[in-house]
Amino acid sequence: MEFYSGVPTILKEILDKKQKVVLRTNTRTTPLNPPNLDSSLIIAEIKRASPSAGNIGEIANPNALAKAYLQGGAGAISVLCEQDYFKGDLEDLKRVKESNPKACVLRKDFITKIEQIAESYAFGADMVLLIAAVFVGENNPYGGFLQLKKLYLECLEFGLTPLVEVHNAQEVEFITPLNAKLIGINSRNLHTFIIDRIQAYNLLGEIQTKNPQSKVIFESSLNCDFDGFVVGNLGFDGILCGSYLVRNSEPKNALTSLKESLECGKKDSNIFYKNVFRLLDSPLGFVKICGITNTQDALMCAQGLQELDKDSNQAQKIAALGFIIEPKSPRFIEIERIRAIAKELERFPNILKVVVLKDDKNQMQSALKLYQDGIIDALQLHGIKRAGWFGGVELRGAKFAFYEAWNVENAEDLGEFVSPFVLLDSKSILGGGSGQRIGLEVLEQLKSRVQTLCVAGGVGIENLESLKKLGAKMLDINSSIESKVGKKDLAKLQSLIAHLKNFNS
Missing domain, CATH: 3.20.20.70 (Aldolase class I)
Incomplete structure (x- = not known):
């Protein structure tokens, strides 16, 4: 400026x-x-x-x-x-x-x-x-x-x-x-x-x-x-x-x-933040495809995301895949399956892996084990109930890479968050993956508070442009590219990628 x-x-x-x-005088004695x-x-x-x-x-x-x-x-x-x-x-x-x-x-x-x-x-x-x-x-x-x-x-x-x-x-x-x-x-x-x-x-x-x-x-x-x-x-x-x-x-x-x-x-040695902060500062932003349930979808989505070339942004990673370990979710995936899929994803080293969990001590322990073993890059803490706490862990003293996801219907639903950026998801019975959207007026109200606008809930081709105009820097995509719950659709994925590439310039 x-x-x-x-x-x-x-x-x-x-x-x-x-x-x-006025300048002052003194004699130094130390x-x-x-x-x-x-x-x-x-x-x-x-x-x-x-x-x-x-x-x-x-x-x-x-x-x-x-x-x-x-x-x-x-x-x-x-x-x-x-x-x-x-x-x-x-x-x-x-x-x-x-x-x-x-x-x-x-x-x-x-x-x-x-x-x-x-x-x-x-x-x-x-x-x-x-x-x-x-x-x-x-x-x-x-x-x-x-x-x-x-x-x-x-x-x-x-x-x-x-x-x-x-x-x-x-x-x-x-x-x-x-x-x-x-x-x-x-x-x-x-x-x-x-x-x-x-x-x-x-x-x-x-x-x-x-x-x-x-x-x-x-x-x-x-x-x-x-x-x-x-x-x-x-x-x-x-x-x-x-x-x-x-x-x-x-x-x-x-x-x-x-x-x-x-x-x-x-x-x-985890480099999640170093990469994601660069992505959040790039024209396209940080793209995550969530609700991966099988190896075929993981590889298909990773291959599609390869087209989002981020070399100009100097980030080693270009996007992320998300794995949900909440048993009640229709897109639940077992811990051992995540380990197996992560092994297959080694051929796509530029794709980040994020485990998505609810506020539960057992889930937190499982997620941290995946993190400590180098299987995943970060934890998405979904559905914060008490600000500053999750899964029995005080987030203000955490020593692992994570970001918070808050379910919001009104601006007042967002409490105090600890993570460097916060994902805003819609409220629903499922708590995520419902396809429901947060009102644009609510997102507008929250922009100055979150600074970096990150959005989940009904993100798809139909609202990409409106979200980008609003300043969204993270797009978390799930149900809009599925043929049925838990199964990603190749044609919908390809169409989404084509639209996303328009913003990557």
């Missing part, structure tokens, strides 16, 4: 006020402690407020919170120093550093002037945040790339570690000549303060291509341990987390658990 044309944005408002702040970039870097933030969340926490004693973070395994402490919108101060940074001289401390602020680097050093900072969005754009009033480069080099002169923050592909391209050692991807748009996690997740690949030397940190929208698992699974080198930790009554334990989830995600 080119916001220097005079269009007011939150970032512009912050920067306008920041220019009136040692420099650069961050350890050879292991996962957890940057825990001291943050009282924000333009989007309002007051987050009073934090009368920043030193005590910093100590809790360090005890929980934080590799660095981020201190928000902006006063008007975040209620921070350089004095907070100074006190935190002097109370924890061996800690690495980041000045998180809206830096535009060379003199602010010396100021950061004087007050005890070891790291400085440099935000690309401040400098990008035509007729930039803050000096554009040349000023960003000067600030970066000035940090190095003082021995400070710059954390260069980006939000979109334009900014990734903009900072590439810096050859930055440490880059942060902020999932929050600083102009609107709207979160877009999937866009942020997908930026990692671009940075790894253009800045292979960089360590990459994920910032903002971390709300539970599971978010740490996803970030680690995608390949991020660390996280910067603020609001979630500040609000937690036990920040030390919360940080320890978040770090464990990040490490667990790194160790999980």
Whole structure:
């Protein structure tokens, strides 16, 4: 976004006020402690407020919170120093550093002037945040790339570690000549303060291509341990987390658990999220054919889906097949049959395999065994009854790839969801596969809440165009391509694929 044309944005408002702040002096008495970039870097933030969340926490004693973070395994402490919108101060940074001289401390602020680097050093900072969005754009009033480069080099002169923050592909391209050692991807748009996690997740690949030397940190929208698992699974080198930790009554334990989830995600070799997030960001989106009951249909559908060429999207996978293990479903398939079909599907390595289950402990155990054995790529948790829980598992602490499917008739039917995206299915006696559709007006109401619109229930040729116009990024297809319940029809599949290909450009 080119916001220097005079269009007011939150970032512009912050920067306008920041220019009136007088530089301050101090004498540094603490040692420099650069961050350890050879292991996962957890940057825990001291943050009282924000333009989007309002007051987050009073934090009368920043030193005590910093100590809790360090005890929980934080590799660095981020201190928000902006006063008007975040209620921070350089004095907070100074006190935190002097109370924890061996800690690495980041000045998180809206830096535009060379003199602010010396100021950061004087007050005890070891790291400085440099935000690309401040400098990008035509007729930039803050000096554009040349000023960003000067600030970066000035940090190095003082021995400070710059954390260069980006939000979109334009900014990734903009900072590439810096050859930055440490880059942060902020999932929050600083102009609107709207979160877009999937866009942020997908930026990692671009940075790894253009800045292979960089360590990459994920910032903002971390709300539970599971978010740490996803970030680690995608390949991020660390996280910067603020609001979630500040609000937690036990920040030390919360940080320890978040770090464990990040490490667990790194160790999980499953690449479901990496592929699906790319698909969700592509013109066609993520296509899944559900209700597979036999080998013949599985191979036929996999062959048909091959025509949805996604090479241009750099995703190794192109679509998915779904297997339902709910015994009451007319499309139920036994666990051993899934294993046998998965073996046959090895000839189609670009097809993801998803097991679909209801809220049942036995089904959850069976599905997790398939996941742990590498038979399937993810779990579709269908029919959430209690937000944050499924099959006896607390989803906020989950350490496996999944997404939630909620049955909705009205917008109010969707509760709080944990997964990075949520599949919206129609309500019916079957709970899915009925061919019933969600009203377009209901989907329209839910768009801003789910951000990535994923739709099941009566998806077929007749409503493909209307769903795509509405912005649907995942289409879960089942009964519309069957000759009878549980049996896919070749002619209907071929017709569907032909229509889908029109959107893949």
